[in-house]
Amino acid sequence: MVNDHNHLWVDIDFTLRRVFGKTSFRPLQREVISAVIDGHDVFLQAATSFGKSLCFQLPAVVSHGVTLVVSPLLSLMVDQVAALEAYGIPVATINGTTPLSERKAIIEDILSGHPKIRLLYVTPEFCCTETFRRNLKRIHAQGELTRVAIDEAHCISEWGHDFRPAYKELSWFRETFKNPLVPITALTATATPKVRNDIVKLLGLDKDSLKWFHTPSARPNIHYEVKYVEEIDDDCTSADEERVHDLLTWLDTVRKRREARMNPDANGESNEPRPKLPPISGIIYVPLRSVADVLARILNKSGRNIRAVAYHAGLPASDRKRIQKMWASKTPPSTQLTGPCPYFSIVVATNAFGMGIDNPHVRFVIHWAPPRSFEGLVQESGRAGRDGRAAVSIIYYNRNERDRVLERVKADGRPERTSNRFAPQTAGAKKRSLEARLESFNKVIAFCESTDRCRHEIIREFSGDLELEILMSSQTTRSNQTSSSPCDFACDVCKYGTAEITQKKTEMLKASAELEAMGAYSADMHTFMYYWMTYFVRR
Numbered sequence: 001m002v003n004d005h006n007h008l009w010v011d012i013d014f015t016l017r018r019v020f021g022k023t024s025f026r027p028l029q030r031e032v033i034s035a036v037i038d039g040h041d042v043f044l045q046a047a048t049s050f051g052k053s054l055c056f057q058l059p060a061v062v063s064h065g066v067t068l069v070v071s072p073l074l075s076l077m078v079d080q081v082a083a084l085e086a087y088g089i090p091v092a093t094i095n096g097t098t099p100l101s102e103r104k105a106i107i108e109d110i111l112s113g114h115p116k117i118r119l120l121y122v123t124p125e126f127c128c129t130e131t132f133r134r135n136l137k138r139i140h141a142q143g144e145l146t147r148v149a150i151d152e153a154h155c156i157s158e159w160g161h162d163f164r165p166a167y168k169e170l171s172w173f174r175e176t177f178k179n180p181l182v183p184i185t186a187l188t189a190t191a192t193p194k195v196r197n198d199i200v201k202l203l204g205l206d207k208d209s210l211k212w213f214h215t216p217s218a219r220p221n222i223h224y225e226v227k228y229v230e231e232i233d234d235d236c237t238s239a240d241e242e243r244v245h246d247l248l249t250w251l252d253t254v255r256k257r258r259e260a261r262m263n264p265d266a267n268g269e270s271n272e273p274r275p276k277l278p279p280i281s282g283i284i285y286v287p288l289r290s291v292a293d294v295l296a297r298i299l300n301k302s303g304r305n306i307r308a309v310a311y312h313a314g315l316p317a318s319d320r321k322r323i324q325k326m327w328a329s330k331t332p333p334s335t336q337l338t339g340p341c342p343y344f345s346i347v348v349a350t351n352a353f354g355m356g357i358d359n360p361h362v363r364f365v366i367h368w369a370p371p372r373s374f375e376g377l378v379q380e381s382g383r384a385g386r387d388g389r390a391a392v393s394i395i396y397y398n399r400n401e402r403d404r405v406l407e408r409v410k411a412d413g414r415p416e417r418t419s420n421r422f423a424p425q426t427a428g429a430k431k432r433s434l435e436a437r438l439e440s441f442n443k444v445i446a447f448c449e450s451t452d453r454c455r456h457e458i459i460r461e462f463s464g465d466l467e468l469e470i471l472m473s474s475q476t477t478r479s480n481q482t483s484s485s486p487c488d489f490a491c492d493v494c495k496y497g498t499a500e501i502t503q504k505k506t507e508m509l510k511a512s513a514e515l516e517a518m519g520a521y522s523a524d525m526h527t528f529m530y531y532w533m534t535y536f537v538r539r
């Protein structure tokens with residue numbers, strides 16, 4: 001169903017400005033949107049904050065009929081629906097919290113033969129229900145099912161870090177909507193070649209007309225750094241002293257640098273922030289809820305004018321909603337806080353605060369321990385610098401913490417996410433899922449352990465960017481985007497040099513070895529070494 005939609009170009013630019021309030025397309029967006037409107041199946045893998053949502057939202061606005069958007073998280077759907085409503089776009093979501101009367105009104109509209117709703121957001125689980133499938137068939141028969149967009153498409157694959165069995169059932173779309181064919185747009189920020197292959201196969205994307213689009217996975221405006229820390233505190237549920245000290249020292253440096261920039265005469269010595277400066281926003285990802293609570297408390301009491309809040313799944317839903325709402329606001333946090341303006345506004349969160357969080361002002365993302373997956377590393381660090389300005393990603397790393405995370409990765413079957421009455425997980429699938437988690441975590445370790453390669457280059461390699469460049473180069477539609485991931489000293493290895501980073505790592509290793517000799521931790525080193533080595537043997 002490839003159409004000639006050249007006449008829509010005017011609409012596209014007009015819609016971008018008038019409806020979405022943006023002055024211009026970002027590189028590649030125009031090409032992707034054009035391919036979507038032309039009726040191609042589209043695979044878009046673009047870095048976090050690229051603006052992937054616009055690539056299916058704008059086509060939905062300029063086309064007739066309904067675009068079905070499959071999205072993994074309620075909070076993500078709610079955020080996007082609220083943003084689209086603010087633009088005046090007819091949009092709806094059906095999910096577990098939608099009142100019955102609202103649900104009926106939505107279904108009535110989309111079955112009316114001339115629906116007003118342009119975008120309908122649903123979860124993959126909802127797409128498995130018989131009633132909804134029946135309704136979709138009716139919309140399709142009326143010629144009003146324009147396209148399907150699969151957001152966070154990596155969730156389809158068992159090799160994707162956020163695997164959801166119900167995503168697998170989305171093969172139903174291609175099997176069912178053949179005449180006329182309903183084009184599918186798949187979007188993700190993080191997919192390895194294996195995951196991409198699964199996505200294309202499972203969704204039945206049409207290889208002949210499929211358009212691939214890709215931007216480098218590493219974000220040039222993010223400075224990636226790994227901090228090798230010695231571990232003093234062996235209590236993994238608290239916030240380790242060494243890291244707290246390092247963090248507070250780093251925040252002091254950030255503050256002094258900013259002061260010096262704002263007030264060069266004071267040589268960075270001024271203790272008083274300028275009254276109108278908004279706080280510097282950051283996220284600290286921690287592995288456990290207890291650490292989130294403790295660390296937020298420590299930061300609030302540090303005497304450094306920090307406003308820190310903990311965010312994790314153990315908080316009441318109303319608190320989480322409030323924090324997320326405050327965080328998602330496009331206005332600087334200073335205008336939303338009561339009391340004197342803090343110097344830093346920090347969310348200390350578990351990975352419950354992840355995919356899709358879109359706040360342009362985040363200047364730093366810190367991982368208190370190595371993240372559980374490589375894709376999580378890319379996704380979570382990608383919450384920083386979404387306004388395109390310089391931002392920092394720091395990972396605190398030591399081998400004790402690495403081994404603890406490994407234990408969690410192995411134990412992490414995520415029963416609440418993997419069990420699904422529509423798509424129960426088989427033993428084989430569970431095994432593949434564990435292998436995938438370990439493979440992904442091994443990439444995190446390789447990223448952290450490396451002291452002689454640009455971190456941007458490592459991200460690029462592990463994300464399989466090269467293969468995507470080859471796929472894209474076989475298309476006629478090319479982007480202006482450079483395919484390399486130029487670091488320009490935007491990582492610790494390139495900035496400080498291998499010798500200095502290796503020295504820091506050696507100090508950390510020495511301290512870890514001493515700690516181990518004292519029997520201070522009991523990680524399963526054999527298991528770890530096995531996976532570590534098999535990973536490199538396989539590569």
Ligand SMILES: Nc1ncnc2c1ncn2[C@@H]1O[C@H](COP(=O)(O)OP(=O)(O)OP(=O)(O)O)[C@@H](O)[C@H]1O
Pocket residue numbers: 022023024025026029046047048049050051052053054188189355356357358382386
């Ligand atoms: N052409 C544009 N001009 C200005 N801002 C844009 C443009 N396109 C998108 N944006 C903004 O960029 C931000 C990020 O967009 P979006 O949330 O779609 O990113 P994403 O690619 O889905 O990222 P992630 O994978 O991290 O969720 C949003 O605030 C969006 O409004």
